[in-house]
Amino acid sequence: MTNEALRDLLDLLDLERVEQDIFRGTSRPSVVPRVFGGQVAAQALVAAGRTVCADRLPHSLHAYFLRPGDPGAPIVYTVDRIRDGRSFTTRRVVAVQHGQPVFHLSASFQTHEEGLEHQEPMPAAPDPLTLPTAEELLPRHAHRFAHPQVVERLLEARAAVDVRYVDEPPFASVGEPREPKSQVWFRTNGKLADDPLLHVCLVTYVSDMTLLDSVLLAHGRGGWTVGDVVGASLDHAMWFHRPFRADEWLLYDQESPTSQSGRGLARGRIFTADGRLVASVIQEGVVRAPRG
Template sequence: MTSVEELVALLDLEDIDADLFRGAQPRSPRPRVYGGQVAAQALVAATRTAGEGFAVHSLHSYFLLPGDYSVPIVYDVERIRDGRSFLTRRVVARQHGRPIYFQTVNFQLPEEGWEHQDAMPEVGGPDDGVDMADLMRRSGTAEADALAEEWSAIDVRHLGTTRRGLAPHPEHPSRAQLWLRVRDGLATDDPVIHLGLFTYASDISLLGAALAAHDTTPARTMMASLDHTIWFHRPFRADEWWLYDQWSPSASGGRGLSLGRVYTQDGRLVATVAQEGLIRPVR
């Protein structure tokens, strides 16, 4: 993804039949499809079948098999529920006749209700962060250049981790914080595009929070996302800075669980993300 335009084009799925869509692939030297891409395209597919006025409020997903960049991905949407206030869709992503990813998406008609949120932590601004691509290269990540190219439409500024730059936290032994945004701004206000691009970016580095308490790096760890969940709380733009406040409550059995709170620069909590993944030492 060398430009924001290419990334937006990736979300423009082809309608091939009723509730059946095809997603294009970017050029990439990596051996498997980036998980955030599949999640974002599946979300767009589900949204294409939702009624007018409904907004996505959560998605829950499982990564089943590595994706193949050499062929398109087909997204099959099943209409699970059509209620007056809520809709539910289930999406199966397929390649070579096999499911590679499942996603369940819930929609709601916007309504008024009680309001509260966690306070945004006190952190430095985006200009205080380190470019993610530079950080990956310095840590010896084997795919640093390929990932930097794939994520080049996303601006990522890393603030630190438990072992590198963040103050100890008595309740969270493994933490990471970073700022993200889509580069160069977006020419559209379409909320589906903004949510799709956010979903794409939400998979960046989240599992790394599970390594933050340990004397290792992604370069010395076999890592793979197993599941990914997002709860969308409030509207926001993907091309404005958002703080990704991440922590890992548990790691065991070769798996790590990471959680992330997403804040806009003015302190609004707009999303919460959870992911469990494989974190296995390279032997």
Template sequence: MVAIEQVLRLERLERDIFRGATSPSVLQRTFGGQVAGQALVSAVRTVDDEFVPHSLHGYFLRPGDPSIPTVYLVDRLRDGRSFVTRSVDGVQNGETIFSMSVSFHRGDDGIEHQDRQPVVPDPDELVDLATVAELADAPMFQEWKEWDIRVVPRERTETLPNLAAQQRVWIRYRDRLPDDPALHVCALAYMSDMTLLDSSRVPHQDDRLQLASLDHAMWFLRPFRADDWLLYDQTSPSAGLGRALTQGRIFDRDGRLVAAVVQEGLTRIARDAPPPSGADERQESDTHMNLEKP
């Protein structure tokens, strides 16, 4: 089991060049959340502490090899008084596997409102999926032993009839993390790729699919801790042409909306033959599974 602090630890090779360490993995391809989290760390390392990330947009371009390090190249696009912008390319073997833009903000006074958190049971009332015998050996739980993941049963939460696919999951990092807000933001970027694409499978539980993250956008709205319970309210408003759009709202245990996520993923019917090399293999589907049917 590798601590998230180690996963997100980078070596600075040059002023704006960083290298992410490899982590033991049961996956054939690098987990997308790891690449996104490390890319965000590299961007954070190039801005003053007064600026915090408020949004990121990333594309998974090629499959990552978990056995070799990823090098992150940061481009300082803008340094303003209120906003700072960075772009980051993650590179392996001379090819870009991931590309991200990140915007930072100092924070200002302004209006405030938010959606209400859905009514769900407390996470202490739900099952830790890592303790379910049928799931214990699944790649996603082997890879994410450090995270406590508890799916809210559909019969114990309110669902909206006009939404095509809905899923709600409580998640937290199991161990106490340092009081470093940037670490919690980067840890949430790592976590945000967990389970989200699986929400597209809710109406299609008997279909055998090849799943892969294609792109990922995230907005950080309020301070939070990744080692406290976070409710990941997930929907998939559309699926078609072999792709699905998924959305997520992340609330803390006090009902504060702390982040929002949008992701498009590959959701094509699985083929008997292995997929061809190239962009369609951008991320391995080992970390996606049907949470409703262990």
């Protein structure tokens, strides 16, 4: 059964086709006063995917966040058909608001083929059902947040996707620098249709939720929710290795190798519950102490 929040998210990803290669999307309320980066990345990938043959699925994307998106205005996605080859298809998407580009995506799609196979082993992680839900975890730490309404906004933002932290998240361990590593389990709060592109786009959406946590953990910072960091995604890259379902448990294993110059780098690996490596993620973001 699909809950109301998940239905709203699926509606958000069901873009309106304005012209053959032009699409329009809306936004949902965000926990920050700008469009959530995972949303615009997922919508751009939807737009690209709708111009590609159904037997070709995304195997990689590379994106830049250019300007903060306005959640009160529609976003127009223009798709450029760069190349249609025998095995690979390339698309470029520009997202525009108020006459200015806010996001740029390049994505490559491939027909399925057999090839050499190997992968890293899945790291150890507890059963997700033994971990607290957002409804159980967030109220415990309400006293740490910069504003009383943060818990409510976070719960609304996580209502469509069940995200469970393996260890304490950054906002629960302020002032306690830790190894720059973080793990979360996630799945949608409801079953999804058997549309492989939809599952890829939903994982793209979730991939931007927690990736910079590992940067914050290295410095004992809680992030924007606590008010000790100003942050925003700068660029985002993903590679999709094997089929998966976003409505089944996925382990997001994340780490940060470096931060400097007001920027932090984070990388992640996404595994199925049975240990298959299905996606790799790298992101750089602004991570600054508040000025003044």
